[in-house]
Amino acid sequence: MAATGSWLSHTIDVSGDTLSLAPRSTYQSRLLWLDLARGVALLGMVVFHFARDLEMFGLVTSGTTMTGGWAAFARLVAGSFLFLSGVSFDLAHRGGFRTRPWARRFVIICGAAGLVTVATLAVFPTRFIYFGILHAIAAASLIGVIFLYFPAMAALFTGIAILAMDNFLAPGILESQWLVWTGLSAAARPSLDFIPLVPWLAPFLFGMALAPLLPQEAPRSSWPTKPCVRIAAWPGQHSLLVYLLHQPLLLGVIWVFAQILR
Template sequence: MARGSANGGKVRQQQERILWLDMARALAVVGMVVYHFTFDLAMFGYIPAPTPVTGFWAIFARAVAGSFIALAGFGLVLAHWRGIGWRRFWRRLGIVAAGAALVSLATWFVMPGQFVFFGILHSIALSSVIGLAFLRLHWVGMLGLAAAVIALPQVWRDVIFDAPPLWFVGLSAHVRPSIDFEPFFPWFGAFLIGMAVAKLMLSAGPMARSTPTPAMERVSFIGRHSLVIYLIHQPVLIGLFISWNWLNG
């Protein structure tokens, strides 16, 4: 009887989630889909070509990318602040790295002149490894370091980083075009901000968890499967545009 109660409690604990975090991830996913839909509108000639890379849409793209990376930093602290669970960490890192490699390969075939050689997933993978070194740092220190990481490429670059193998660092004066480029500097700063927010919130006590309502469950589903949606949404959108053009051609 006691064993059954313990198992039941474990199941309930697994079902309970930090709902606002799922909602934040879901919002980031929606923003990503909206941006890429706009990008595809430009790519297929429905709106002016510069639209997704200038003005509001350029800022919007950075905000969406920053939110994904910051949420990854938040998640790193949430998962390992009591102690690094290496098996869980390497499993998650392997999934993200495989996704990054898939994005690079797919974009190289579709648009080799602008393929993604260091995009959001690449940045999250590297930041996750480097971020482990700062898990014990106080959140104030994390914010200070984040400010330095974000500021550095604005005030200093060097030709030594112009070598292609070092482009990912983000301190080069010149870099090849890419449809998604999120280098370590300054984007590790966003990752550190996410880590700092998690540390600050955890310092106030455990984060509240609750069982989602059916409506919340549908929204949180998006947040829980953000990586899968990230990988498949653009091929789906492009396929829809091609089908639309074919039907109306």
């Protein structure tokens, strides 16, 4: 893919998970719209998990978040994370594949995914997260390297093919537990968060395909320096931290509230 200038490779968030390569002094050279968009996705995640946690504690009707509008909302939030991660991934490597930053980010995301698996296994052994959103982002980032060497249309058509596979192939055509992550295995066990690559690789690839059409320049007006904008952009600049900490905080607050109601 064509280069867009060396400044972009060194200042843009490379992950979709806020593992930014840029020092804080380069705040204005970040893509603020991307930080803000990621912040909106995080807000949606917190809202959904708050409702799910209320359900887990019996404060709302069981099954509320698994059907209807809540189920659609959950898919929208997950898809937005993967789409924005694909956008960030493509923009970060627009000047050529950057091996060391990619490897650093990949290791951190894999470590965070492993931490989520271990923590949920300890607390929810029958529904622990074995392939959740972080696992999916890590796998998509590995697969996404291939698409850096092809035109954007390759990612677009592959994403469409994945959606077609999910909709038209019979589910469960594979039987192995080891292939659950593909989304085509009948051996999937219950999990608090299950994001298999079929169909969830598709929004990541759509993000890569559409990234060249999105704004890629640092903002030139004074509005990004305003305190309200900095505050609004902060979650999107630290989304991995927010992701890892929000559930323990929500569960703690709801547990205290539930004890008070008893």
